[in-house]
Amino acid sequence: MQHQFMERKDDRAQQRRSGEAAERPVSNHTPRSRMQRIFLVAFAFVALFGAQAYAQPPLPADDTHKHLGPATCASSVCHGRANPDDSTTVMQHEYRVWTREDPHSRAYALLLNEQSKAMARRLGIGEAHEAKVCLDCHTDNVPPERRGEQFQLTDGVGCEACHGGAEQWIRSHVEAGASHADNLAKGLFPLPDPAQRARLCLSCHLGTEEKYAGHDMMAAGHPRLTFELAAFTTNQPAHFVVDADYVERKGEVSTARIWAEGLIGSVRAQLALIQSPRFDGHGLFPEIGFFDCHSCHHPMDDVRWSSLALQRGLAPGALRLNDGNLVILIAFAQAVAPSRATGLLQGGNALHRASQQSRSALRQKAAALAAEVDALQAELAGARFEAGQLAALRRALLQRAAAGDFRDFAAAEQAFLAVETLSLELEDEGVLRPRLNRWFASVRDEHRFDHRRYAAEAGRVAEGLR
Ligand code: HEC
Ligand code: HEC
Ligand code: HEC
Ligand code: HEC
Numbered sequence: 258m259q260h261q262f263m264e265r266k267d268d269r270a271q272q273r274r275s276g277e278a279a280e281r282p283v284s285n286h287t288p289r290s291r292m293q294r295i296f297l298v299a300f301a302f303v304a305l306f307g308a309q310a311y312a313q314p315p316l317p318a319d320d321t322h323k324h325l326g327p328a329t330c331a332s333s334v335c336h337g338r339a340n341p342d343d344s345t346t347v348m349q350h351e352y353r354v355w356t357r358e359d360p361h362s363r364a365y366a367l368l369l370n371e372q373s374k375a376m377a378r379r380l381g382i383g384e385a386h387e388a389k390v391c392l393d394c395h396t397d398n399v400p401p402e403r404r405g406e407q408f409q410l411t412d413g414v415g416c417e418a419c420h421g422g423a424e425q426w427i428r429s430h431v432e433a434g435a436s437h438a439d440n441l442a443k444g445l446f447p448l449p450d451p452a453q454r455a456r457l458c459l460s461c462h463l464g465t466e467e468k469y470a471g472h473d474m475m476a477a478g479h480p481r482l483t484f485e486l487a488a489f490t491t492n493q494p495a496h497f498v499v500d501a502d503y504v505e506r507k508g509e510v511s512t513a514r515i516w517a518e519g520l521i522g523s524v525r526a527q528l529a530l531i532q533s534p535r536f537d538g539h540g541l542f543p544e545i546g547f548f549d550c551h552s553c554h555h556p557m558d559d560v561r562w563s564s565l566a567l568q569r570g571l572a573p574g575a576l577r578l579n580d581g582n583l584v585i586l587i588a589f590a591q592a593v594a595p596s597r598a599t600g601l602l603q604g605g606n607a608l609h610r611a612s613q614q615s616r617s618a619l620r621q622k623a624a625a626l627a628a629e630v631d632a633l634q635a636e637l638a639g640a641r642f643e644a645g646q647l648a649a650l651r652r653a654l655l656q657r658a659a660a661g662d663f664r665d666f667a668a669a670e671q672a673f674l675a676v677e678t679l680s681l682e683l684e685d686e687g688v689l690r691p692r693l694n695r696w697f698a699s700v701r702d703e704h705r706f707d708h709r710r711y712a713a714e715a716g717r718v719a720e721g722l723r
Contacts, residue, residue: 314447316460317397322422322444324397325405327352327362327415329427336416346502351416354496361414361493364395372478379477393468394461419457421446437506449507451515452634455486455522462489463526466533472545481550481703483667485674486519487512513642516678517589520671521634523582528630531578531623536616543616549579551666551706561664561708567602570610578612580605581667585675588657590633592650593642597633604629644683651679652722658715664708666700673700676718692718 315321331337331352341348356362367373368386377385385391392398396410397418405424417423425443429435437449447453462484464470470479497503499510530536531547538544545553553576555561562573567584571577583605590598604626611618654672663669677693680686686693696714700706 313456314441314453316457317418317421317446318393318399318460320422320444320446321403323403323405323424324399324408324415324417324422325424325427326408326417327355327412328407328409329405329423330416335431346506348496348498351496354494355416358494359496361418363413365392365411365413368392368395376474376477376479380473390468390474394464394470414461419446419448449510451486451510451518452522454490454515455519456526458486458489458519459484459522459526463523464530464535465526466530466535469530469535469544470546471535471538473539475546475550483670484519484523485516485671485678486522487516487678488674489519490515511642511682512678513647513682516675517637517642518634520582520586520589520675521630524586525627525630527579527582528623528627532620532627536619547578549577549581549665549667551703552577555706563661563664565662567605568609569606571613575613577665578609579665579667580609581665581669581671584663584668585654585671586630586633588653589650589675592653593640593646594633594636597629597636600629601626601633647679647682651676651683652719654679655715655719655722659712659719661708661712663711666703666706669700669706669708669711670703672715673697689718689721692721 317324333339336347336349336351337353338349339353341350365386368391373385373391377383377388377391382388382390389398392410396413397408397415398410399422403422421444423444426440426445429443430440430445437445441447446457448457460468462482464482470482475481527547536543536547552561567580567587568577583601587598587601587605590601604622608619608622608626611622654676657663658669658672658676663672673696677686677697680689680693692714696711696718699711699714
């Protein structure tokens with residue numbers, strides 16, 4: 258796990274505490290009422306039909322617009338300023354941030370390094386930088402007919418891989434009076450909506466039916482993929498500031514909601530993959546990438562099996578699905594929507610048990626659990642999470658961590674990330690930081706994860722709360 262994220266979050270916490278964001282000028286050229294109407298309509302749809310029935314916009318990789326390439330955004334009067342401009346709504350140095358600090362601008366170049374060459378050799382896929390399996394996640398790999406004149410595959414994961422093909426909005430989005438809603442209608446991808454943002458990031462950071470980094474790729478040398486939306490948004494690093502004018506143009510979204518929607522999106526994407534042909538793998542075994550990596554990869558004398566509620570019914574030695582996100586999602590539901598928590602827990606337990614029976618049983622239980630997740634999301638649409646609920650959730654996560662409930666690394670990692678994000682939201686992470694740092698040291702390196710030390714350090718963080 259990356260440490261950098263804690264330092265970056267520190268900056269942000271400081272920025273937030275010093276009130277710097279609130280001092281940025283407020284622009285009022287966006288017709289706010291229209292924006293609010295759109296949000297209301299969207300919420301009404303979600304409430305009426307559930308999140309799934311609400312038509313999903315196509316992901317940028319599948320949209321119908323030409324992608325023009327980051328060079329078209331890079332002029333110094335557009336997004337290529339050397340320094341942020343405080344007098345405009347957006348900072349205008351996004352291109353600089355992307356080229357200098359954002360790993361996405363180097364995603365294609367990675368395919369030319371020794372690690373990628375070795376992976377491609379082991380997998381027998383020719384050159385990594387020419388292989389579709391790699392290009393689909395490491396650049397904006399739209400088909401040739403959707404590439405503009407300045408588009409280059411070598412640019413990596415560029416602006417339009419996230420914001421959508423700019424063909425229709427490149428001109429109009431800078432016109433006086435153009436609103437965010439106008440841009441969305443012309444194909445801008447709705448990234449301010451945390452559920453859609455999660456869906457997009459996860460399309461590469463977990464995978465989809467079309468593109469997936471399975472166990473063969475991991476064993477050939479690809480890093481294990483892990484994701485948490487709040488931390489990854491900060492770490493990218495963010496090239497936007499959620500200040501007063503941002504809120505006016507795009508609506509307010511708390512860090513806790515971003516985190517929660519990331520968790521919901523992760524569980525939903527994983528369940529969709531389990532139901533897809535990806536799960537079938539290549540031969541005797543299903544795709545191993547869906548299972549908890551460390552349920553196989555740990556020393557035999559480090560006995561980790563225990564009977565947890567979610568995994569009840571699994572015999573010692575059973576191969577476990579990766580439930581790191583689900584465990585935390587259930588704890589979250591227990592704190593903010595208790596009436597939904599039992600269904601999620603039972604659905605998750607049924608999924609684990611079905612994983613020991615047959616693929617068809619597993620798919621059935623995955624679909625049933627996905628419906629529970631949709632119901633939770635619909636119930637929470639528009640809800641504000643109270644500080645008391647978030648504090649209770651943090652206490653519960655720490656107590657469970659201290660009691661040894663998170664012995665699987667994936668769950669341990671997600672629990673840490675959750676507690677850190679909650680502490681930022683509750684604005685007491687400064688006091689907890691030394692203890693959080695020591696706890697972090699116990700999950701930082703997955704190869705040396707010691708669940709006993711992890712539990713002991715979690716106990717110390719919990720004591721720090723009083
Ligand atoms: C499903 C999307 C996906 C696919 C397919 C994929 N990658 Fe990646 N790759 C990622 C993501 C996301 C990261 C960043 C992971 C992180 O740091 O959290 C990454 C990281 C890497 C890294 C950086 C490793 C490091 O230690 O910094 C290399 C090298 C790499 N990928 C090569 C490849 C090659 C070669 C292929 C094709 C065989 C490939 N990837 C296929 C998504 C993908
Ligand atoms: C990995 C995904 C990703 C990439 C790549 C990316 N962005 Fe963004 N960008 C985001 C997210 C997430 C937001 C926040 C949601 C929003 O406001 O749309 C954002 C917001 C913005 C904003 C809005 C700021 C505001 O105050 O309203 C601008 C402008 C922007 N990006 C420009 C760019 C440009 C230019 C590039 C390429 C140089 C780029 N982005 C590349 C994800 C990305
Ligand atoms: C088209 C695929 C794609 C999309 C979409 C995408 N990423 Fe990535 N992301 C990658 C790849 C590939 C890497 C690895 C690049 C590298 O290591 O240089 C990466 C790396 C990162 C990293 C660095 C991880 C690390 O461990 O150092 C962060 C943070 C990140 N992405 C956040 C996001 C966020 C937030 C979103 C959604 C707004 C997003 N990404 C969307 C492909 C993608
Ligand atoms: C079902 C058990 C199982 C699970 C779950 C599993 N692996 Fe493996 N893994 C194996 C086996 C078996 C090998 C082959 C070991 C060998 O060749 O000595 C292997 C090999 C590897 C290797 C190459 C090591 C080597 O010695 O060549 C890596 C890296 C790896 N796995 C990563 C992962 C990651 C990441 C995950 C989770 C996404 C994961 N594994 C999940 C069983 C598993």
